[in-house]
Amino acid sequence: MNHVPAIRFAGFTDPWEQRKLGELCSFAKGRGYSKADICDSGVPLILYGRLYTRYQTRIDDVDTFAVEREGSLFSCGNEVIVPASGETAEDIAVASSVRRSDIVLGGDLNVLTPGAELDPDYVALVITYGKAHVELAKRAQGKSVVHIHNDDIADVDFPYPTTREQQAISSLALSFDDLITLHQRKYDKFVVLKKALLEKMFPRDGASVPEIRFAGFTDPWKQRKLGEVADIVFRTVEIEDDKEYQLVTVKRKNAGVVQRSVVKGRDILVKNYQELQTGDFLISKRQVVHGGNGLVPPSLSGAIVSNEYLVLVGNAKISSEFWALLSMTKTMCTCYFLSSFGVDIEKLVFDVDDWKKRQIAIPTQTEQSQICSFFRDLDDLITLHQRKLTLLRNLKAACLEKMFV
Structure with missing residues (x-):
């Protein structure tokens, strides 16, 4: 050895x-x-x-x-x-x-x-x-x-090794920990800031204007029934036995759309599937009360989901990116919850028709675009700090791996 x-x-x-x-x-x-x-x-x-x-x-x-x-x-x-x-x-x-x-x-x-x-x-x-x-x-x-x-x-x-060398190794690792803690705090602050701004930049229940607004926008947000603005699509897929299909799912807490598996058509038992495209807003009917929704990224364009999912696309009244932000607000979370029925919180079923009857306040497309751009930049900052955290943790682990026998 x-x-x-x-x-x-x-x-x-x-x-x-x-x-x-x-x-x-x-x-x-x-x-x-x-x-x-x-x-x-x-x-x-x-x-x-x-x-x-x-x-x-x-x-x-x-x-x-x-x-x-x-x-x-x-x-x-x-x-x-x-x-x-x-x-x-x-x-x-x-x-x-x-x-x-x-x-x-x-x-x-x-x-x-x-x-x-x-x-x-x-x-x-x-x-x-x-x-x-x-x-x-x-x-x-x-x-x-x-x-x-x-x-x-x-x-x-x-x-x-000797205790002196042990302490030198420990000191390096603890220095990494201090850096990791520093970036973790920055990351946490940005996450909290985003949550607070989602509260302030969208009207509260019954209000027609948000507390914080970009300069130049003064018109009240319009109350609309969700059924009037929601553009729901179902792109039917003919499942072929020998073809491979990418299946996706949505993570809870608005954590996004991710790949679940890649399977042959013959292994898909229920054939009632629909195709997704980049920018679609995907809602899990069984996970919506837990924040089970998100935008479809380019890497998952062409993937398929069953009819247990609702697919929304942007239109002249509301963009799919704005849907994603709106779904993180307390107002929309309440709409999702009130339109979900059942006894067990883990088994509530989303009633789309009931949800369509509920009202939500939305601004003009121009103001939507400004809000989306702001939160996109904020998400980039959050992602940057997340990557720094991952890099520091990986660097610490790699260094220690080489410094141990």
């Missing part, structure tokens, strides 16, 4: 050592506490779910609290925590260092305390990004829920 990494900081030349984690750490288990125990004040608490929803290499502070129980396990400030259960083997093989004392470590957490040879941040990084991650994932057991025990972690082969 090569005990020298591909990338190394200048000044470090000694070969790395390798031992079982059980020889290098002591082990404990988090005790008690669940999400139901969280309250506004009390002792600070970490639950295993944090490693999935808000993963950090190093946890310095927490914003969840609980009433202290007898027998609780408190951190000393040099622990490493690994979730004991999760949905997949890949997800569960992650770790965070806890660098603050007196935090309660809740149930379903494996707790490692590294010895003097190891830096806690480094241990968390190797378990999350190094070969230990792959080895630990292989040891996860279970189907619908997978589990990892302290014995599994203790048996993992763990390569490590």
Whole structure:
């Protein structure tokens, strides 16, 4: 085995050592506490779910609290925590260092305390990004829920350099984390800004003008029945057995139209399908109350969907791009909800005819175009920060992969 990494900081030349984690750490288990125990004040608490929803290499502070129980396990400030259960083997093989004392470590957490040879941040990084991650994932057991025990972690082969080199690696990774956090905050601010502007730049229920408006536009928005402005199309497709078809679906929370699969015509059991074109506005009749709608991008032009979807196109009264923005507003979400019927929120059926009778305020095509252009630029900014985030995360992972044995 090569005990020298591909990338190394200048000044470090000694070969790395390798031992079982059980020889290098002591082990404990988090005790008690669940999400139901969280309250506004009390002792600070970490639950295993944090490693999935808000993963950090190093946890310095927490914003969840609980009433202290007898027998609780408190951190000393040099622990490493690994979730004991999760949905997949890949997800569960992650770790965070806890660098603050007196935090309660809740149930379903494996707790490692590294010895003097190891830096806690480094241990968390190797378990999350190094070969230990792959080895630990292989040891996860279970189907619908997978589990990892302290014995599994203790048996993992763990390569490590001197503590000084470990700290240098940890410092680089934590610097990446600071950059990632900075861009995440910028991204989050733009997302919140878009949501706020959607509220302000569209009239509220019953109003005829929005609170915020571009200069030069003074005419009230016209109340129109949705059936008067909605241009619904159904481009029937004759399914051929030997031809391949691209199937699509819409993601919830207005997250867009995406490819679902590519299949042969013979594998499509229900033949009542329609073709999509670039710029169509697609609505899922079963997911519309969950924001299941979006514009069809050029990459999915020619794809097909069943009659479980409603396809709208732009016309002289309203553009398809404006439909997409309108569908993110509370007013339109209310229309979708009031026209959906059923008992179970997950199984509501959208009544298109009922929806067509509802009213919505729309401006002139010129003002629509101005609004769409503004939100297009805002979406470009959001996408830019999203790409920067992805780039930084990928760069961090690539660097660490080369810096570990």
